[in-house]
Amino acid sequence: MNEWVDVLPVAEFASGTWQTLMLEGQAVVVFHLDDGFYGLEDCCTHDGSDLSSGDVEGGEIICPLHGARFDIKTGAVLVPPAEEDVKVVAVRVDHGMVQVRRS
Incomplete structure (x- = not known):
């Protein structure tokens, strides 16, 4: 399903x-x-913390x-201690709406 x-x-x-959903x-x-x-899963691959509770720099x-x-x-x-990348979530703008892809 896409x-x-x-x-x-x-x-x-x-x-x-940033917004979470x-x-x-x-x-x-x-x-x-x-x-x-841009979109990411809201979960640190090191400890499972919500990334959305962190700070953004650049x-x-x-x-x-x-x-x-x-x-x-x-x-x-x-930067460690995480060793695994976070999963990217596809994001687009369509007719003035920010959308994410459900896969």
Whole structure:
């Protein structure tokens, strides 16, 4: 199944912010960076913490528990203690709505 799910109108999603939602039982965090929208599973691969509770610096999300850093665009681990990348969630803008793909 490749359906797209509305998150929020683009006009209500300020740059530099992020939103969380549940998608098929999985927490997802959608980021609005200066160059677009990106999505990740909202779970640190090191300890299971909600990444959405952390801070964003540039294009990185910092886990609030142990400081692991992940690239928001690719999900790649940038700083340990995490060793596994975070799963990327597809995001698009369609008719003024930010959407994530349910797969």
